[in-house]
Amino acid sequence: MTSTVTRPVGHLLREWRERRRLSQLDLSIRADISTRHLSFVETGRSRPTPEMILRLTEQLDVPLRERNQVLLAGGYAPAFPQHGLDAxxxxxxxxxxxxxxxxxxxxxxxxxxxxxxxxxxxxxxxxxxxxxxxxxxxxxxxxxxxxxxxxxxxxxxxxxxxxxxxxxxxxxxxxxxxxxxxxxxxxxxxxxxxxxxxxxxxxxxxxxxxxxxxxxxxxxxxxxxxxxxxxxxxxxxxxxxxxxxxxxxxxxxxxxxxxxxxxx
Known part of the structure; x- marks a missing residue:
């Protein structure tokens, strides 16, 4: 991991969306969810499922290392393994x-x-x-x-x-x-x-x-x-x-x- 996860999952997802310079409408269209639902996720009013986190992070082109961090922030296990190159x-x-x-x-x-x-x-x-x-x-x-x-x-x-x-x-x-x-x-x-x-x-x-x-x-x-x-x-x-x-x-x-x- 590159940093310790301390922020809520919704905050992380919003930061990634803003880093990609996308509006909530842009991301909701890409991820095929409502803008209202996305807004609730980002503000913490709705807890995203691991499937929702993976769908959003995929559309945001979040690297696999950071996708695991977002999952951890949501209270879920990492989805992507990390083996040593000699494994x-x-x-x-x-x-x-x-x-x-x-x-x-x-x-x-x-x-x-x-x-x-x-x-x-x-x-x-x-x-x-x-x-x-x-x-x-x-x-x-x-x-x-x-x-x-x-x-x-x-x-x-x-x-x-x-x-x-x-x-x-x-x-x-x-x-x-x-x-x-x-x-x-x-x-x-x-x-x-x-x-x-x-x-x-x-x-x-x-x-x-x-x-x-x-x-x-x-x-x-x-x-x-x-x-x-x-x-x-x-x-x-x-x-x-x-x-x-x-x-x-x-x-x-x-x-x-x-x-x-x-x-x-």
Whole structure:
């Protein structure tokens, strides 16, 4: 859990509705209930059933972790399990993620959780982080801290202002989605790192790449994120596979060559 549930269930549901910028009429139409009933639930005049809580939180796109919190606030048991990534129940998920990471070589790819903690990575990531301060590579590794910290990749990122603005925007979006106080703290930490805030990509580029100095080379990489859309376990719901792709042929060739080079 990200926080202790202390507020009434109706207050939580209203907060989630307001966070999604929906009126009571909007939500009642989506959830197929009357506006009067929804108003009674939010003000505490009516106690929602667990089925009603799940229907409303689904329509509000509340993450599974927070849906459990709303259920607890209503006096009900959590509906969604949370297994460790190494649990037998998640064996097939681990197998699928490892297949994606391995297949993506020689390009970098990482598996992260909702707080950008690195849970797994392929060897190309290690090659990309050569020279990063040791303390940033001690588990648990946070990939945003690793990227933007002055002892991390930041000094080698040519377009640091643009990339920093992009990553901070991602964190703000996830804070809005989840309301997670741990993410609020992470966002505050990252904002304190130097690096500028140039937000707009150059007009000639269709995606914003991270331009990373690697020895005498300059790598240009963009990212594609993948999630498990049908997750019913909290851990799986929060997993993201972040895959880096070359934005130009010179980068592709450099990564292919580095992938074939013997490791020292």
């Amino acid at each position: 037998p129940e998640l064996a097939k998920v681990r197998e699928a993620m490892r297949l994606v990471l391995t297949s993506h070589e020689p390009y970098p790819a990482v598996v992260i959780d909702r707080w950008w903690t690195m849970l797994d990575a392929n060897p190309a990531v290690t090659r990309m982080t050569d020279g990063v301060a040791a303390h940033l590579l001690e588990p648990p590794v946070n990939v945003l801290r690793l990227t933007l910290h002055p002892d991390g990749l930041a000094p080698r990122i040519v377009n640091l202002g643009q990339w920093r603005a992009h990553l901070l925007s991602q964190v703000r979006h996830r804070v809005e989605l989840t309301g997670d106080p741990r993410l609020v703290e992470l966002a505050a930490e990252l904002r304190d790192y130097p690096g500028g805030t140039d937000a707009a990509p150059p007009p000639a580029e269709v995606v914003l790449p991270m331009r990373l100095r690697q020895g005498a080379l300059e790598l240009s990489l963009f990212t594609v994120a993948a999630v498990v859309e049908t997750a019913s376990d909290i851990t799986v719901d929060e997993l993201v596979i972040e895959s880096f792709y070359p934005a130009d042929e010179a980068t592709a060739q450099a990564l292919r060559l580095s992938g074939r080079a013997p490791r020292r």
